[in-house]
Amino acid sequence: MLRHGSSRNKRSRRRQSLLKAVLCLLHLLLAACGSGQAPAGSGAAGAVAPGLYAVDALAPSLQAPGIEMHLRYAERAPTGLVVHLAFYNNGPNDLAVVRGADPAAARLRGDDAEPPSAYSASLEGGIAPAGAWLAGGATNGTLTFARARGAAFTFEFPGFEAVPFRLDMPLRQAPEPAPAPVGTYTYGNGPAGGRSGQVAIERATVDERAVEIVVALPDAAEEFVDAAADVQGAVLLDSRWNQYPVAQAAAPAGDSTSPTPVSATAGTRRVALRFEGRPVGDVLLLRVPPFPLVRVPLRPGQEAAPASAVDLPPSRERRPAPVPAGDRTDSVTGEQQAIEQLVAELGRRIAARDRQGYLNAFAPEMRDEQARVFDRILALPLSDVGFTLEAGVVPDEDGQNRGAQVTLRYRAGDAAAVHTYSHDLALDLRRDADVWQITAVRGDLPFWLLGPTEARRTGAFTIFFRPLAESQLRAVEEEVAAALQQVGERLSGRVPASNVMFVTETADEFARLTGRDPARFAGVALSRYRIAPEGVTIEGSAFYINGAAFDDSRKESRQQTIAHELVHLALAEQTMPYTPVWAVEGMAIEVAEELPAETMRAAVQAGKLQGFDLAEFTARRGWGAPDQSGAETALDYAFAAYLTRYLVDRYGFDRFVAFYDSFATVPWARLEKDLPVTESEAVAESAFGTLARDLTAAQLQTAYGLDLATLERDFLAWVETEAT
Numbered sequence: 001m002l003r004h005g006s007s008r009n010k011r012s013r014r015r016q017s018l019l020k021a022v023l024c025l026l027h028l029l030l031a032a033c034g035s036g037q038a039p040a041g042s043g044a045a046g047a048v049a050p051g052l053y054a055v056d057a058l059a060p061s062l063q064a065p066g067i068e069m070h071l072r073y074a075e076r077a078p079t080g081l082v083v084h085l086a087f088y089n090n091g092p093n094d095l096a097v098v099r100g101a102d103p104a105a106a107r108l109r110g111d112d113a114e115p116p117s118a119y120s121a122s123l124e125g126g127i128a129p130a131g132a133w134l135a136g137g138a139t140n141g142t143l144t145f146a147r148a149r150g151a152a153f154t155f156e157f158p159g160f161e162a163v164p165f166r167l168d169m170p171l172r173q174a175p176e177p178a179p180a181p182v183g184t185y186t187y188g189n190g191p192a193g194g195r196s197g198q199v200a201i202e203r204a205t206v207d208e209r210a211v212e213i214v215v216a217l218p219d220a221a222e223e224f225v226d227a228a229a230d231v232q233g234a235v236l237l238d239s240r241w242n243q244y245p246v247a248q249a250a251a252p253a254g255d256s257t258s259p260t261p262v263s264a265t266a267g268t269r270r271v272a273l274r275f276e277g278r279p280v281g282d283v284l285l286l287r288v289p290p291f292p293l294v295r296v297p298l299r300p301g302q303e304a305a306p307a308s309a310v311d312l313p314p315s316r317e318r319r320p321a322p323v324p325a326g327d328r329t330d331s332v333t334g335e336q337q338a339i340e341q342l343v344a345e346l347g348r349r350i351a352a353r354d355r356q357g358y359l360n361a362f363a364p365e366m367r368d369e370q371a372r373v374f375d376r377i378l379a380l381p382l383s384d385v386g387f388t389l390e391a392g393v394v395p396d397e398d399g400q401n402r403g404a405q406v407t408l409r410y411r412a413g414d415a416a417a418v419h420t421y422s423h424d425l426a427l428d429l430r431r432d433a434d435v436w437q438i439t440a441v442r443g444d445l446p447f448w449l450l451g452p453t454e455a456r457r458t459g460a461f462t463i464f465f466r467p468l469a470e471s472q473l474r475a476v477e478e479e480v481a482a483a484l485q486q487v488g489e490r491l492s493g494r495v496p497a498s499n500v501m502f503v504t505e506t507a508d509e510f511a512r513l514t515g516r517d518p519a520r521f522a523g524v525a526l527s528r529y530r531i532a533p534e535g536v537t538i539e540g541s542a543f544y545i546n547g548a549a550f551d552d553s554r555k556e557s558r559q560q561t562i563a564h565e566l567v568h569l570a571l572a573e574q575t576m577p578y579t580p581v582w583a584v585e586g587m588a589i590e591v592a593e594e595l596p597a598e599t600m601r602a603a604v605q606a607g608k609l610q611g612f613d614l615a616e617f618t619a620r621r622g623w624g625a626p627d628q629s630g631a632e633t634a635l636d637y638a639f640a641a642y643l644t645r646y647l648v649d650r651y652g653f654d655r656f657v658a659f660y661d662s663f664a665t666v667p668w669a670r671l672e673k674d675l676p677v678t679e680s681e682a683v684a685e686s687a688f689g690t691l692a693r694d695l696t697a698a699q700l701q702t703a704y705g706l707d708l709a710t711l712e713r714d715f716l717a718w719v720e721t722e723a724t
């Protein structure tokens with residue numbers, strides 16, 4: 001019974017995420033930091049002989065439980081040191097949206113620190129593969145560092161533990177599997193063919209361009225009512241765990257008389273799944289949701305079989321053996337219930353201010369720390385702190401449970417206006433006699449779980465800060481007051497009555513909480529958007545001030561940062577994921593009065609106006625990438641600032657506000673067909689870019705009677721004289 005329940009939950013969650021949940025990040029560039037870090041010449045040869053070197057180090061994600069980075073090997077090439085790396089989803093669950101860790105923010109520290117001079121196309125969308133990130137799936141890629149002097153390095157990738165390595169283990173050849181061998185492989189009576197609740201593999205055909213696998217699926221009605229095979233969600237993994245989504249699902253050749261794509265025989269249905277591309281290696285893994293992974297060897301005479309842990313990517317942690325849905329025992333179900341209750345109990349104990357009851361959920365070695373956390377929660381303006389177990393748990397062989405995925409939800413702020421936040425945590429649990437206890441809390445921890453925290457209400461802000469930063473706080477409060485006044489004057493009635501600000505103490509902490517490069521971002525305003533037919537909802541609006549980026553000499557710039565981010569928060573409800581980024585950033589710069597005159601003057605002198613294409617600029621989402629120096633990003637912000645300035649100068653501020661607001665009232669019927677149906681942030685971003693371009697053309701016409709080409713022409717003529 002519970003089995004049905006949890007399975008349905010999983011499906012409805014999946015459906016929810018298909019409602020295009022998207023995390024929209026609005027951010028401010030700390031332009032001053034960009035230019036100083038441009039690579040100073042490249043190609044300086046290092047002292048180490050050319051060649052390949054093994055590294056083979058794994059580092060866990062600091063933010064997303066179960067994600068691991070694998071530094072595989074390094075290669076001395078004419079272009080520099082090429083680092084071959086992979087990112088694995090070694091958690092128990094598929095992931096919908098992975099916040100984009102930016103490869104351009106990676107650093108190689110050797111004799112000096114260096115940003116990448118290039119990275120592979122596979123990393124352009126971040127570290128997650130396109131589509132949902134399957135448990136067991138990977139992204140493989142390279143980062144090139146043009147200088148990379150010396151033989152000892154530390155590799156830093158945002159959101160992961162740093163990896164020190166040395167070039168002292170030469171490799172004779174690159175550890176890369178050969179392309180999948182062309183041929184047809186048939187499978188008969190292997191274990192995957194006979195078991196109930198499993199996908200049976202009949203045949204695999206590999207050619208230069210695609211793989212076709214004929215499978216027999218268990219009858220949907222046989223076991224679970226909601227376990228119908230999702231053939232459109234089928235994914236193939238190759239020997240490097242690269243993901244290939246199904247391109248076509250059709251009746252197998254020879255079944256062409258069947259009226260439906262899927263042919264039915266007694267108890268099973270057969271379908272031919274086609275995957276485009278050339279996988280690597282001679283073992284493939286096939287997943288047809290909701291069934292477990294099946295190992296498909298491309299070796300004559302070998303049978304397909306349920307995948308085991310050895311088929312999955314390397315991991316620092318021992319992973320639970322994948323248990324087929326049909327084989328789960330009632331004791332597993334009982335343990336799942338016990339953990340579910342334990343996790344849910346935490347929130348109830350906090351609400352009841354029951355310190356001992358809360359601490360009892362933790363192993364003895366955790367209790368001192370958790371006592372401090374409990375006291376902190378009660379002392380801070382936090383409410384409705386609750387924990388929910390999100391996924392089925394499968395205990396390890398030794399009875400432990402590592403990385404149970406738990407959502408932490410809470411509200412912050414005063415009673416008048418609260419903000420809701422959610423965080424994905426991973427809990428490790430241990431069973432002592434019959435009682436489960438929590439032994440570790442990891443994952444995307446909120447500010448107040450990362451260290452001592454105090455909070456103060458200042459005007460319309462609740463500011464969370466570290467006690468050590470208290471001396472800075474008076475200045476921050478003054479700047480907040482000035483920013484509130486500045487933004488309130490231009491956007492009267494729009495400034496929220498309640499805002500939440502987190503002032504981080506260290507650069508690492510800022511990177512961990514925001515996923516942004518602390519060297520380039522002074523502050524980040526974050527909101528989580530969910531788009532659905534009933535409208536767009538927003539939660540978790542907050543801004544993070546990078547406390548380490550400011551000293552006394554930068555006071556004015558911090559105030560501008562606060563004003564800039566406050567504009568984003570003030571307009572969060574009108575700012576859609578398909579509002580052009582130039583309007584979003586242009587508005588913030590306009591109101592915060594940060595017009596980057598020097599950048600634009602230099603751009604005009606360098607002839608950058610000739611290459612400006614407003615339609616392309618309007619569709620652009622990820623500003624700056626792959627841009628190590630920050631120069632491209634600074635130019636994007638400058639164009640946004642001047643384009644907005646032009647519209648405000650020529651037509652007035654109110655008209656620009658109306659244009660900005662108009663994106664929030666685009667009817668669902670107009671959006672529906674163009675909204676991305678994807679769980680990949682990269683794919684969603686690209687679709688939002690196209691939508692932004694098309695909608696901007698329409699909204700410009702309505703608000704200004706202008707088309708994109710006319711605006712581009714008028715703007716360029718204006719900026720040429722304005723900026724010189």
Ligand SMILES: [Zn+2]
Pocket residue numbers: 026027028029564568584585588
């Ligand atoms: Zn911004």
